[in-house]
Amino acid sequence: MAKYVAEVLWTLKDGEDFGKGRYSRGHTITFDGGVALAASASPHVVGRWAVEAAVDPEEMLVAALSNCHMLTFLHRARLAGFLAVRYHDTAEGVMEEVRPGRMALTKVWLRPVITWQGAEPTAQQLDQLHHEAHDECYIANSVKTEVVVDAR
Template identity: 55%
Template sequence: MHAYTAQLLWQRAEGEAFTDNRYHRAHRLRFDGGVELPASSSPLVVPRYSDPAAVDPEEMFVASLSSCHMLWFLSLAAADGWCVDRYEDAAEGVMARNAQGRMAMTEVTLRPHVVFAGRQPGAEQLHDLHHRAHAACFIANSVHTDVRCEPRA
């Protein structure tokens, strides 16, 4: 078992009434390694009170799935003897009503593009690596969202 922590700090700005629901949503996230991240609600959800320059929870959700998949992919590729030079992903999440009628991230599509050095895996081997990475990903195993992987050439 492993425990992970994140600290969050939000503070009402001086003069903000708060109870009228007109307060800023910007906050800070601090992680155990010392990285601090500006965060906010999504400007698509709360347009007037969000910080569009900050990262929102929906973006972090998509990024978390993308990152976890990549880390497993790299580990599995190395174990199988494939040398990866570069990995990039153009991941996208869709917010929609779920089967219960609630707004949720209903779909995340990963679009990884992997560049290998030397020996190149075939399409079947590449598909297998992505399939195994998805099956091993702790984050994908933790959510009910339909997480798709569509590798790009």
């Protein structure tokens, strides 16, 4: 079993009113490798109390799905004998109400564009590689969100 650690730190700032909800949602996430990330609630959720320049949980989930798919895809492509030299994805997720008062990221689109050196996979082989990557992606296996791969 593998273990993953993230430290999340938020502090109320002078002049903020926690009781009235008038406080910054900005915080820091530090990962076990030492990388620190400025984070916040989404401006779509808390408006002016968000830190727009920071990463929000919804963006992190979209990025995690894209990142996991990419890493798994590159592994599957290598095993199939293909040489990928660039992988670029502009992933996008949507949040919707799933029942009264409950929101969820319901769908994430992955839109990878891959550059190959040498022999390129056929459309069928590319679809198969993406299918295998999706099936093996740890993050995709961990969420209810529909993940759609729109490979170009």
